Amino acid sequence: MxxxxxxxxxxxxxxxxxxxxxxxxxxxxxxxxxxxxxxxxxxxxxxxxxxxxxxxxxxxxxxxxxxxxxxxxxxxxxxxxxxxxxxxxxxxxxxxxxxxxxxxxxxxxxxxxxxxxxxxxxxxxxxxxxxxxxxxxxxxxxxxxxxxxxxxxxxxxxxxxxxxxxxxxxxxxxxxxxxxxxxxxxxxxxxxxxYDTAALKRAFITTGCAAAAPQMARIVLHTMLTGEYQATLKMVRFIASLGDLGNEAVWQKADALYPWRERLSTAEYWKNLEEELL
Ligand SMILES: [Fe+2]
The missing domain is CATH 3.60.21.10 (Metallo-dependent phosphatases)
Structure with a gap:
Protein backbone atom coordinates (compact mmCIF):
# COMPACT_ATOMS: atom_id res chain seq x y z
CA MET A 1 0.00 0.00 0.00
CA TYR A 195 3.39 25.25 -7.40
CA ASP A 196 1.45 28.17 -8.90
CA THR A 197 2.51 31.16 -6.80
CA ALA A 198 0.49 33.62 -8.91
CA ALA A 199 -2.67 31.70 -7.94
CA LEU A 200 -1.60 31.89 -4.31
CA LYS A 201 -0.99 35.66 -4.44
CA ARG A 202 -4.33 36.18 -6.17
CA ALA A 203 -6.13 34.12 -3.52
CA PHE A 204 -4.78 36.33 -0.73
CA ILE A 205 -6.54 39.26 -2.40
CA THR A 206 -9.74 37.72 -3.80
CA THR A 207 -10.70 35.86 -0.62
CA GLY A 208 -10.40 38.98 1.54
CA CYS A 209 -7.60 37.42 3.62
CA ALA A 210 -5.15 40.28 2.91
CA ALA A 211 -7.78 42.92 3.66
CA ALA A 212 -8.71 41.26 6.96
CA ALA A 213 -5.14 40.98 8.29
CA PRO A 214 -2.81 42.99 6.03
CA GLN A 215 0.51 42.80 7.92
CA MET A 216 0.17 39.18 9.03
CA ALA A 217 -1.04 38.03 5.60
CA ARG A 218 1.93 39.82 4.01
CA ILE A 219 4.52 38.04 6.16
CA VAL A 220 2.76 34.69 5.57
CA LEU A 221 2.87 35.25 1.79
CA HIS A 222 6.51 36.35 2.11
CA THR A 223 7.32 33.07 3.87
CA MET A 224 5.46 31.01 1.28
CA LEU A 225 7.28 32.77 -1.58
CA THR A 226 10.79 32.75 -0.05
CA GLY A 227 10.85 29.83 2.40
CA GLU A 228 12.49 32.14 4.92
CA TYR A 229 12.79 30.24 8.20
CA GLN A 230 10.59 31.60 10.99
CA ALA A 231 9.93 34.90 9.21
CA THR A 232 6.52 35.12 10.91
CA LEU A 233 8.06 34.69 14.34
CA LYS A 234 10.73 37.32 13.58
CA MET A 235 8.08 39.86 12.55
CA VAL A 236 5.94 39.18 15.59
CA ARG A 237 8.98 39.58 17.87
CA PHE A 238 9.81 42.90 16.19
CA ILE A 239 6.27 44.19 16.73
CA ALA A 240 6.28 42.96 20.35
CA SER A 241 9.51 44.94 20.91
CA LEU A 242 7.54 48.12 20.11
CA GLY A 243 4.51 47.51 22.30
CA ASP A 244 1.35 45.48 22.85
CA LEU A 245 0.77 42.86 20.11
CA GLY A 246 -2.98 43.14 20.65
CA ASN A 247 -3.00 46.84 19.70
CA GLU A 248 -3.51 47.65 15.99
CA ALA A 249 -1.71 51.02 16.35
CA VAL A 250 1.49 49.20 17.41
CA TRP A 251 1.28 47.08 14.21
CA GLN A 252 0.88 50.26 12.13
CA LYS A 253 3.95 51.77 13.80
CA ALA A 254 5.94 48.55 13.24
CA ASP A 255 4.85 48.42 9.59
CA ALA A 256 6.56 51.74 8.91
CA LEU A 257 9.80 50.55 10.55
CA TYR A 258 9.95 46.87 9.55
CA PRO A 259 12.69 46.05 7.00
CA TRP A 260 10.31 44.66 4.37
CA ARG A 261 12.10 43.25 1.33
CA GLU A 262 9.87 45.35 -0.91
CA ARG A 263 10.48 48.81 0.46
CA LEU A 264 6.76 49.58 0.57
CA SER A 265 4.18 50.06 3.27
CA THR A 266 1.84 47.10 3.59
CA ALA A 267 -1.05 49.10 2.12
CA GLU A 268 1.10 49.90 -0.96
CA TYR A 269 2.30 46.29 -1.20
CA TRP A 270 -1.24 44.85 -1.48
CA LYS A 271 -2.38 47.66 -3.80
CA ASN A 272 0.53 46.96 -6.17
CA LEU A 273 -0.13 43.23 -6.09
CA GLU A 274 -3.79 43.78 -6.83
CA GLU A 275 -2.97 45.95 -9.84
CA GLU A 276 -0.44 43.39 -11.09
CA LEU A 277 -2.69 40.34 -10.77
CA LEU A 278 -6.33 41.29 -11.14
FE1 LIG B 1 2.33 24.60 11.19
Whole structure:
Protein backbone atom coordinates (compact mmCIF):
# COMPACT_ATOMS: atom_id res chain seq x y z
CA MET A 1 0.00 0.00 0.00
CA UNK A 2 1.11 3.52 -0.76
CA UNK A 3 0.26 6.48 1.51
CA UNK A 4 0.72 10.15 0.79
CA UNK A 5 2.02 11.77 4.00
CA UNK A 6 1.70 15.55 4.17
CA UNK A 7 1.85 18.22 6.88
CA UNK A 8 1.17 21.89 7.60
CA UNK A 9 -0.79 22.84 4.48
CA UNK A 10 -1.83 26.08 6.23
CA UNK A 11 -4.62 26.95 3.81
CA UNK A 12 -2.32 27.00 0.76
CA UNK A 13 -4.67 25.44 -1.80
CA UNK A 14 -2.51 25.88 -4.96
CA UNK A 15 0.32 24.00 -3.20
CA UNK A 16 -2.06 21.18 -2.19
CA UNK A 17 -3.50 20.95 -5.71
CA UNK A 18 0.01 20.74 -7.21
CA UNK A 19 0.97 17.87 -4.90
CA UNK A 20 -2.26 15.96 -5.57
CA UNK A 21 -1.69 16.32 -9.33
CA UNK A 22 1.69 14.54 -9.24
CA UNK A 23 1.89 10.91 -10.47
CA UNK A 24 3.48 9.98 -7.12
CA UNK A 25 0.45 11.24 -5.19
CA UNK A 26 -1.99 9.78 -7.70
CA UNK A 27 -0.43 6.35 -7.12
CA UNK A 28 -1.26 6.54 -3.37
CA UNK A 29 -4.29 4.74 -1.96
CA UNK A 30 -4.74 7.11 0.96
CA UNK A 31 -3.65 10.42 2.49
CA UNK A 32 -2.51 11.16 6.03
CA UNK A 33 -2.28 14.87 6.90
CA UNK A 34 -0.34 15.62 10.09
CA UNK A 35 -2.24 18.72 11.24
CA UNK A 36 -2.27 22.49 10.60
CA UNK A 37 -4.37 21.93 7.53
CA UNK A 38 -5.59 25.50 7.96
CA UNK A 39 -4.73 28.99 9.23
CA UNK A 40 -2.26 31.50 7.77
CA UNK A 41 -3.10 30.79 4.11
CA UNK A 42 -6.05 32.24 2.18
CA UNK A 43 -8.07 29.12 1.25
CA UNK A 44 -8.79 27.09 4.39
CA UNK A 45 -12.26 26.08 3.23
CA UNK A 46 -11.03 24.77 -0.13
CA UNK A 47 -8.25 22.78 1.56
CA UNK A 48 -10.68 21.16 4.01
CA UNK A 49 -13.22 20.38 1.28
CA UNK A 50 -10.57 18.71 -0.89
CA UNK A 51 -9.10 16.62 1.95
CA UNK A 52 -12.56 15.62 3.15
CA UNK A 53 -13.63 14.59 -0.37
CA UNK A 54 -10.50 12.41 -0.58
CA UNK A 55 -11.25 10.77 2.82
CA UNK A 56 -7.89 11.93 4.13
CA UNK A 57 -6.96 10.97 7.67
CA UNK A 58 -6.46 14.39 9.30
CA UNK A 59 -4.80 15.14 12.62
CA UNK A 60 -5.27 18.14 14.89
CA UNK A 61 -2.38 20.61 14.81
CA UNK A 62 -1.80 23.54 17.12
CA UNK A 63 -3.64 25.79 14.63
CA UNK A 64 -6.80 23.62 14.71
CA UNK A 65 -6.47 23.56 18.51
CA UNK A 66 -6.41 27.38 18.59
CA UNK A 67 -9.32 27.65 16.17
CA UNK A 68 -11.36 25.36 18.41
CA UNK A 69 -10.82 27.94 21.18
CA UNK A 70 -11.04 31.05 19.00
CA UNK A 71 -13.43 32.83 21.37
CA UNK A 72 -11.10 32.53 24.37
CA UNK A 73 -10.07 35.97 25.77
CA UNK A 74 -6.38 35.43 24.86
CA UNK A 75 -7.29 35.40 21.15
CA UNK A 76 -9.14 38.74 21.17
CA UNK A 77 -6.18 41.02 20.22
CA UNK A 78 -5.20 42.40 16.81
CA UNK A 79 -2.41 39.79 16.60
CA UNK A 80 -5.10 37.08 16.20
CA UNK A 81 -7.12 38.85 13.48
CA UNK A 82 -6.01 36.38 10.77
CA UNK A 83 -6.99 33.46 12.97
CA UNK A 84 -10.46 34.97 13.49
CA UNK A 85 -10.80 35.49 9.72
CA UNK A 86 -9.86 31.82 9.13
CA UNK A 87 -12.40 30.74 11.73
CA UNK A 88 -15.14 32.63 9.89
CA UNK A 89 -14.26 30.82 6.64
CA UNK A 90 -14.65 27.45 8.34
CA UNK A 91 -18.19 27.72 9.68
CA UNK A 92 -19.61 24.21 9.93
CA UNK A 93 -16.29 22.49 9.13
CA UNK A 94 -15.20 20.01 11.82
CA UNK A 95 -11.69 20.69 13.18
CA UNK A 96 -11.65 18.38 16.21
CA UNK A 97 -9.56 15.67 14.60
CA UNK A 98 -7.54 13.26 16.76
CA UNK A 99 -4.18 14.47 18.05
CA UNK A 100 -2.38 11.19 17.32
CA UNK A 101 -2.99 8.28 14.98
CA UNK A 102 -1.33 4.95 15.75
CA UNK A 103 -1.17 2.14 13.25
CA UNK A 104 0.94 -0.95 13.98
CA UNK A 105 4.53 0.20 14.50
CA UNK A 106 3.81 3.64 13.04
CA UNK A 107 2.78 6.71 15.01
CA UNK A 108 1.51 9.89 13.37
CA UNK A 109 1.26 13.19 15.22
CA UNK A 110 1.64 16.96 14.75
CA UNK A 111 4.29 18.09 17.26
CA UNK A 112 5.14 15.29 19.68
CA UNK A 113 2.74 12.50 20.70
CA UNK A 114 -0.15 14.05 22.65
CA UNK A 115 1.32 17.59 22.33
CA UNK A 116 0.42 19.46 19.13
CA UNK A 117 2.10 22.66 20.41
CA UNK A 118 5.43 21.02 21.29
CA UNK A 119 8.04 22.03 18.72
CA UNK A 120 10.89 19.62 18.03
CA UNK A 121 14.13 21.05 16.68
CA UNK A 122 16.20 19.01 14.22
CA UNK A 123 18.90 18.18 16.78
CA UNK A 124 16.25 16.88 19.22
CA UNK A 125 14.88 14.24 16.83
CA UNK A 126 17.16 11.32 17.94
CA UNK A 127 16.24 11.92 21.61
CA UNK A 128 12.57 11.99 20.67
CA UNK A 129 12.93 8.63 18.91
CA UNK A 130 14.43 7.12 22.06
CA UNK A 131 11.32 8.16 24.03
CA UNK A 132 8.83 6.40 21.77
CA UNK A 133 6.68 3.63 23.24
CA UNK A 134 7.97 0.08 22.77
CA UNK A 135 6.94 -1.37 19.44
CA UNK A 136 6.87 1.97 17.61
CA UNK A 137 9.60 2.18 14.96
CA UNK A 138 8.34 5.02 12.74
CA UNK A 139 7.32 8.48 13.93
CA UNK A 140 5.71 10.94 11.52
CA UNK A 141 5.32 14.55 12.62
CA UNK A 142 5.03 18.10 11.32
CA UNK A 143 4.78 21.43 13.18
CA UNK A 144 8.41 22.41 12.54
CA UNK A 145 8.10 23.53 8.92
CA UNK A 146 11.61 22.27 8.14
CA UNK A 147 11.67 18.69 6.79
CA UNK A 148 13.74 15.76 8.06
CA UNK A 149 14.20 12.03 7.67
CA UNK A 150 16.30 10.70 10.54
CA UNK A 151 17.23 7.09 11.34
CA UNK A 152 18.47 6.38 14.83
CA UNK A 153 18.96 3.05 16.62
CA UNK A 154 16.54 1.15 14.40
CA UNK A 155 13.86 3.83 14.45
CA UNK A 156 12.89 6.42 11.86
CA UNK A 157 11.53 9.96 12.27
CA UNK A 158 9.95 11.63 9.27
CA UNK A 159 8.76 15.22 8.95
CA UNK A 160 7.65 15.79 5.35
CA UNK A 161 8.06 19.56 5.82
CA UNK A 162 5.29 22.11 5.55
CA UNK A 163 3.42 21.54 2.28
CA UNK A 164 2.01 25.06 2.23
CA UNK A 165 4.57 27.08 4.19
CA UNK A 166 7.90 25.35 3.72
CA UNK A 167 10.72 27.04 5.63
CA UNK A 168 13.83 25.48 4.11
CA UNK A 169 14.92 28.53 2.09
CA UNK A 170 13.20 27.48 -1.13
CA UNK A 171 10.08 29.47 -1.87
CA UNK A 172 7.08 28.40 -3.94
CA UNK A 173 7.71 24.70 -3.44
CA UNK A 174 5.66 22.00 -1.75
CA UNK A 175 7.19 18.92 -0.09
CA UNK A 176 5.53 15.56 0.50
CA UNK A 177 6.43 11.98 1.40
CA UNK A 178 5.26 8.73 -0.12
CA UNK A 179 5.24 5.77 2.23
CA UNK A 180 5.27 2.39 0.54
CA UNK A 181 4.53 -0.66 2.67
CA UNK A 182 5.09 -4.21 1.55
CA UNK A 183 4.98 -6.94 4.14
CA UNK A 184 7.28 -5.80 6.96
CA UNK A 185 9.07 -3.22 4.87
CA UNK A 186 8.35 0.52 5.13
CA UNK A 187 9.96 2.61 2.40
CA UNK A 188 9.84 6.42 2.52
CA UNK A 189 10.58 8.72 -0.39
CA UNK A 190 10.72 12.50 -0.20
CA UNK A 191 9.55 14.81 -2.95
CA UNK A 192 9.38 18.56 -3.51
CA UNK A 193 7.61 20.27 -6.39
CA UNK A 194 6.93 23.86 -7.49
CA TYR A 195 3.39 25.25 -7.40
CA ASP A 196 1.45 28.17 -8.90
CA THR A 197 2.51 31.16 -6.80
CA ALA A 198 0.49 33.62 -8.91
CA ALA A 199 -2.67 31.70 -7.94
CA LEU A 200 -1.60 31.89 -4.31
CA LYS A 201 -0.99 35.66 -4.44
CA ARG A 202 -4.33 36.18 -6.17
CA ALA A 203 -6.13 34.12 -3.52
CA PHE A 204 -4.78 36.33 -0.73
CA ILE A 205 -6.54 39.26 -2.40
CA THR A 206 -9.74 37.72 -3.80
CA THR A 207 -10.70 35.86 -0.62
CA GLY A 208 -10.40 38.98 1.54
CA CYS A 209 -7.60 37.42 3.62
CA ALA A 210 -5.15 40.28 2.91
CA ALA A 211 -7.78 42.92 3.66
CA ALA A 212 -8.71 41.26 6.96
CA ALA A 213 -5.14 40.98 8.29
CA PRO A 214 -2.81 42.99 6.03
CA GLN A 215 0.51 42.80 7.92
CA MET A 216 0.17 39.18 9.03
CA ALA A 217 -1.04 38.03 5.60
CA ARG A 218 1.93 39.82 4.01
CA ILE A 219 4.52 38.04 6.16
CA VAL A 220 2.76 34.69 5.57
CA LEU A 221 2.87 35.25 1.79
CA HIS A 222 6.51 36.35 2.11
CA THR A 223 7.32 33.07 3.87
CA MET A 224 5.46 31.01 1.28
CA LEU A 225 7.28 32.77 -1.58
CA THR A 226 10.79 32.75 -0.05
CA GLY A 227 10.85 29.83 2.40
CA GLU A 228 12.49 32.14 4.92
CA TYR A 229 12.79 30.24 8.20
CA GLN A 230 10.59 31.60 10.99
CA ALA A 231 9.93 34.90 9.21
CA THR A 232 6.52 35.12 10.91
CA LEU A 233 8.06 34.69 14.34
CA LYS A 234 10.73 37.32 13.58
CA MET A 235 8.08 39.86 12.55
CA VAL A 236 5.94 39.18 15.59
CA ARG A 237 8.98 39.58 17.87
CA PHE A 238 9.81 42.90 16.19
CA ILE A 239 6.27 44.19 16.73
CA ALA A 240 6.28 42.96 20.35
CA SER A 241 9.51 44.94 20.91
CA LEU A 242 7.54 48.12 20.11
CA GLY A 243 4.51 47.51 22.30
CA ASP A 244 1.35 45.48 22.85
CA LEU A 245 0.77 42.86 20.11
CA GLY A 246 -2.98 43.14 20.65
CA ASN A 247 -3.00 46.84 19.70
CA GLU A 248 -3.51 47.65 15.99
CA ALA A 249 -1.71 51.02 16.35
CA VAL A 250 1.49 49.20 17.41
CA TRP A 251 1.28 47.08 14.21
CA GLN A 252 0.88 50.26 12.13
CA LYS A 253 3.95 51.77 13.80
CA ALA A 254 5.94 48.55 13.24
CA ASP A 255 4.85 48.42 9.59
CA ALA A 256 6.56 51.74 8.91
CA LEU A 257 9.80 50.55 10.55
CA TYR A 258 9.95 46.87 9.55
CA PRO A 259 12.69 46.05 7.00
CA TRP A 260 10.31 44.66 4.37
CA ARG A 261 12.10 43.25 1.33
CA GLU A 262 9.87 45.35 -0.91
CA ARG A 263 10.48 48.81 0.46
CA LEU A 264 6.76 49.58 0.57
CA SER A 265 4.18 50.06 3.27
CA THR A 266 1.84 47.10 3.59
CA ALA A 267 -1.05 49.10 2.12
CA GLU A 268 1.10 49.90 -0.96
CA TYR A 269 2.30 46.29 -1.20
CA TRP A 270 -1.24 44.85 -1.48
CA LYS A 271 -2.38 47.66 -3.80
CA ASN A 272 0.53 46.96 -6.17
CA LEU A 273 -0.13 43.23 -6.09
CA GLU A 274 -3.79 43.78 -6.83
CA GLU A 275 -2.97 45.95 -9.84
CA GLU A 276 -0.44 43.39 -11.09
CA LEU A 277 -2.69 40.34 -10.77
CA LEU A 278 -6.33 41.29 -11.14
FE1 LIG B 1 2.33 24.60 11.19
Missing amino acids: RTLVIADIHGNFPALEAVLATPEAAACQRIISLGDQVNFGPQPREVMARLTALNAIMLRGNHEERLLQVNAPEYAGYNWVLQRWTHRQLTGVPLDHPIDYAEGRKLFTHGTPGEPFHLIETHEVPAQLEQLPAGVTHLFSGHNHFPWLVEHRGRTACNPGSLGMLEDGTGGSAPFVVMEEEGDRINLTRHKIP
